Amino acid sequence: MAPKFHMFSNGPRPVAPFSHAVEDDGWVILTGQMPTEPTAPDAPLPEGIEAQTRRVMDNLLLILGELGLGAEHIVQCRCFLTEFERDYALFNETYKSYFASDRLPARTTVGVTALAVGALVEIDLIARRPQEGES
Structure with a gap:
């Protein structure tokens, strides 16, 4: 079976x-998402790591939702922070609020020098569809 390439008109630009x-x-x-507003992609980015992390996670969940999936299907995330030492603790608190405490995905978090659109955070992920007989 050939891979399927998905683009969603209501997803982030x-x-x-x-x-x-x-x-x-x-x-x-899922491709790494930025903290841009899907309905206003040219609007200024949210201020601070907490607001940007929420927008990134919401963008990822929007795309997963288009595919009939949710946070419970995420198996791995890669997270990129431009201000690692300053933002890591608050990023973690915000990030973990999106998952059940017993279903945290595998994760790598890396400090980087810059991200597209001047973002403080970007996250990409891998999810898995339930297989027949799984819930």
């Missing part, structure tokens, strides 16, 4: 040439 998600054999890979 891409800041580069990519698909919102690519799916193959039950695996769903």
Whole structure:
């Protein structure tokens, strides 16, 4: 089966040439999302790491929702922070609020020098569709 490349008209406007998600054999890979507002992509970014993390997570969940999936299907996240030492603790508090405490995805968090659109945070992820007989 060939991979499926997904773009959603109500999803965040891409800041580069990519698909919102690519799916193959039950695996769903979401492109890293920025803290842009899907309904107003040219609006200023939210202020601070907490607001930007919420917007990024909401954008990821919007795309997962278009695919009939939710946070419970996420198996791995990669997180990128431009102000790692300053923002790491508050980022963690905000991030973990999106998951059940017993279903935290595997995760890598990396400090970087810059992100597209001047963002403080970007997150990409891998999700897995439930297989037949799974809940």
